Amino acid sequence: MDIQQIRNATLKIVYQGKTFLIDPWLCGKGSLGSFEDIPGKPYMIPDPVKMEIAMPIYGLPRTPQEILDGVDYYIVTHIHPDHIDIAADGTVGQPLDKSIPVFVQNEQDAAIFEKSGFQDVQVLSKSPLTLDGLTLQHMPARHGTIVPCGDAMGVLFQSADEPTLYVAGDTVWYPEVENTLKTYRPDVVALNACAAETVENGRLIMGDEDVACVAKTVPQSQLLLTHLDNVAHASLTRYTLRSRLMARGVDHYIMPDDGEWVSF
Numbered sequence: 001m002d003i004q005q006i007r008n009a010t011l012k013i014v015y016q017g018k019t020f021l022i023d024p025w026l027c028g029k030g031s032l033g034s035f036e037d038i039p040g041k042p043y044m045i046p047d048p049v050k051m052e053i054a055m056p057i058y059g060l061p062r063t064p065q066e067i068l069d070g071v072d073y074y075i076v077t078h079i080h081p082d083h084i085d086i087a088a089d090g091t092v093g094q095p096l097d098k099s100i101p102v103f104v105q106n107e108q109d110a111a112i113f114e115k116s117g118f119q120d121v122q123v124l125s126k127s128p129l130t131l132d133g134l135t136l137q138h139m140p141a142r143h144g145t146i147v148p149c150g151d152a153m154g155v156l157f158q159s160a161d162e163p164t165l166y167v168a169g170d171t172v173w174y175p176e177v178e179n180t181l182k183t184y185r186p187d188v189v190a191l192n193a194c195a196a197e198t199v200e201n202g203r204l205i206m207g208d209e210d211v212a213c214v215a216k217t218v219p220q221s222q223l224l225l226t227h228l229d230n231v232a233h234a235s236l237t238r239y240t241l242r243s244r245l246m247a248r249g250v251d252h253y254i255m256p257d258d259g260e261w262v263s264f
Contacts, residue, residue, distance in 0.1 A: 001162050001188070001264045005256035006067055007060055008082055008230040009170070009192050016134040016159045021071045022167060023083040026064045026095045030054035032081055035232060044199040045233040053232035055082065061259025064095050074102040075124070075136075077169040078143070078152040079109050082231050091116040105138060105153040124155065134159040139180050141171035146202030156184060163187035163264050170227075172203060173210035181217045188264050189214060192227030193241060194234035207236055208244035215250045222264065223253035 004012040011022040032055045035043055045051055060067065074096060076084050084092050093102075093116055101120040104110050113121045128135035139154035154177075157165040166186035171177055181189070191214060195207030205227060206214075215223060228238050236244070238255055245253065256262050 001165060002261055003188075003190070003224065003256075003264070004261045005226060005258055006062075007056060007058065007258050009077070009227040010067075010083075011167070011190065011226060012067065012071070013157070013165070015157050015165065016132060016162055018072045018132050018134070019070050020073045020075055021068070022075050022155075023077055024067070024074060024093070024096060025056065025081075025083055025085060026060065026067065027056065027085050029056055029059035032056060043233075046197055046199060046235075050232040055232055056230045057232070058230055058258065061257075068095070068097065071097075071100060073131075074100060075155055076102060076104050076109065076113075077141075077155065077167075078105055078150060079112055080150070080152075080170070083170075093118065103136065103155075105151060124153065128158070134162070139166065139168070140176040141169045142174045142176065143170045143172075144201035144204050145172050147200065149198070149201045149204060154180065156180070156186070158184075165190070165264075168192065168206070168214075170205050172206060173213045178213075178217055181214065181221075185218060186221055188222050188224060189218065190224040190226055193225045193236070194228045194231065195236045196227075196231055196233045197235050198233060203235070204233075208241055208248060208250075211241075211245060211253070212248040212250050215252065219252070221252075223250075224262065225253055225255045228255070229258075 002014040009023040013020045103124045124138040137156040141152040143152040152170040154169040155167045164186040167190045192205040
């Protein structure tokens with residue numbers, strides 16, 4: 001299994017000979033704008049200075065064409081603007097090849113992809129889906145500590161010939177994540193871990209304490225830390241997360257740079 005960290009939660013995963021692109025956020029540096037730019041300012045973040053930082057904070061490490069090259073399947077864990085490109089008319093995935101199959105979390109997201117012209121949209125089930133010698137499975141997620149800011153999902157990859165991979169997605173540590181870890185004992189766990197936060201929803205994804213909970217629950221698993229350094233509402237950077245994990249005694253993780261490949 002080979003995984004390339006693209007940017008934020010965007011991962012390119014080669015698994016059982018097939019290439020999956022997870023949460024393909026491919027727009028240019030700063031093109032999403034800032035939280036201040038959203039009409040009506042429906043989201044507030046704890047640091048008012050960061051309200052004015054345009055996102056993505058960094059550009060892509062490769063051209064969109066290079067990132068999309070060889071992709072067999074897309075997986076979009078949820079439709080938020082830091083996980084999939086969203087146009088002004090509400091359609092999504094403008095740079096993507098719309099003939100390539102895309103897996104989504106529910107019928108509502110499927111309808112948006114179909115409206116956007118995608119030809120093969122499938123809702124990922126909570127029962128294993130067999131696909132080219134591997135299985136994919138929808139895993140539960142909670143996208144906020146106070147009030148979740150919409151639905152999201154994790155994804156479990158399994159194959160007799162590959163390590164079991166759990167992409168937790170946009171979630172905080174909560175009993176369903178713990179249950180997933182204890183049930184499937186994944187070899188590799190990808191965690192979105194910048195502790196992004198809004199005033200209304202609380203912390204939206206994992207921070208260092210959550211990562212430490214995962215590490216304690218599955219000490220045999222290799223942790224891949226992602227969703228870092230590209231959104232303004234992040235409370236942690238790669239730099240600060242490393243120091244906090246050191247203080248917590250967590251050391252069995254990989255935190256790849258944008259564009260970096262890792263193999264398992």
